[in-house]
Amino acid sequence: MKIIVHKGAKEIGGTCIEIQGNSTRILLDLGKPLDPLSKPISIASLKADAILLSHAHLDHYGHVSKLPKTTVFMGALSKEIIEAIAVFTNGRGLRNKVETFVKDVPFKVGEFTITPFLVDHSIAEAFAFLIEKNNGCVLYSGDFRTHGYKAKVMQTLANKIRRPVDVLLMEGTCINRPESVFLQERDVFMDIRSRIADQKTASFLISSATNIDRMKSAYMACSDTGKLFAIDIFTAYMLEIMGRVSSKLPKLTSPHIRIISKKTLAKPYYMKIKGRREFRDFVKRIYNPKHAISAEDIIVDPQKYLVKVAPSHTMLLTQKMSADSAKPAVIYSMWRGYDSFEQFKKMRNIELCYAHTSGHASNVELLAFLKSIKPRQLVPIHTEKPDLFRTIFSRHADVVELDDSGEISL
Secondary structure (H helix, E strand, C coil): CEEEEEECCCCCECCEEEEECCCCEEEECCCCECCCCCCCCCHHHCCCCEEECCECCHHHHCCHHHCCCCEEEEEHHHHHHHHHHHHHCCCCCCCCCEEEECCCCCEEECCEEEEEEECCCCECCEEEEEEEECCEEEEECCCCCCCCCCCHHHHHHHHHCCCCCCEEEEECCCCCCCCCCCCCHHHHHHHHHHHHHCCCCCEEEECCCCEHHHHHHHHHHHHHHCCEEEECHHHHHHHHHHCCCCCCCCCCCCCCEEEEEECHHHHHHHHHHCCCHHHHHHHHHHCCCCCEEEHHHHHHCHHHEEEECCHHHHHHHHHHCCCCCCCCEEEECCCCCCHHHHHHHCCCCCEEEECCCCCCCCHHHHHHHHHHHCCCEEEEECCCCCHHHHHHHCCCCEECCCCCCEEEEC
16 A cells, blocks of 8 residues: 655645555545645646545545546535535535445445544534555544544544554644643533623624534523524524434524524525525525524614624624624634634624634644554644654654655555
8 A cells, every 4th residue: 555645744724645555546535725825736647546535624625526537435414515515605516426425334445445434523524534455554534623522433433443553644733732732612612601691782603604513502502591593594504404413403493593584684595595406495494484584683682692694794784783882792713814803803893702612633632542543653644733743742653754745655
């Protein structure tokens, strides 16, 4: 077996790793780089029998359609999420043939046996992959953490691997972060609950609609404080499809859910799904009179709501409330490196606060995962500081630091 890290050896995002056997080649993710100045790879020159997609974040799937003749193996929910994002953003979904897999159930691609393991990440469905051949065993961590609501799946992952791992391809997104321990998702829930409990006007949540844990935390906070969680149509659809893998997520008919499906703010979303057969039943549900509201309803009685809409719509609504004696609270619950955080910092008509935890592992979590897997060799990926792997982890595995296009053979 040969491993080639085409992209992601020394940057976060744009991951593309190739595993070669005697007659089979597979790619682990084919993402769009986060950095617009990132040096591109020659995707057209890649030859693969299959692409294994770990999860539905753009930095892992964004360039998959540039190899349209290559079959993609992915989770069923990831497929739905990517298709929905394409509809709501006027984008193009995957043009590839898609085969879906089931967690913990091995499948074959040529000479390789692949087993997908569910991991704890900020999105609803994310996987690590065990790639086996008679003379080698590689584990690709994908993106993971152990401080979310699915942390238990990480505690049992190592026990599912029945043979020694030769190479662990492990992400290190946060390896240079000074905190040794990250907030638990439940801490974020308590932060949100505390923030909205005594709020005299509306509160707004800035978060990804696909962040399953954050949506759960927000709804729990509303339930505990008697507030209503008001969501746009896109967020409502994400809740609906993510609810198929989590019975603990709120339903569109849950008592503290309200859907902004009426009037001006809802129209751009409605027009994207109008007349589409796959959304026909969903449209009926979002116009249920018990749960359908408009942005104007929020403005009339703002203290009742925690509002989850797009950042641009949040800015619009908070400006309409600026004459109120109490400033609306904007709870920023995403990475602070996004442009929208700087935009909200400049606004004087809001109270900006931060309630977030990373979708990636801390150093303590990375070390615990490494010790549970016990690989012979460790290859840093999805990190800007691969050199820190040797400093922190060399006692537990032989660290092999690669450049982009670097390779290692088993």
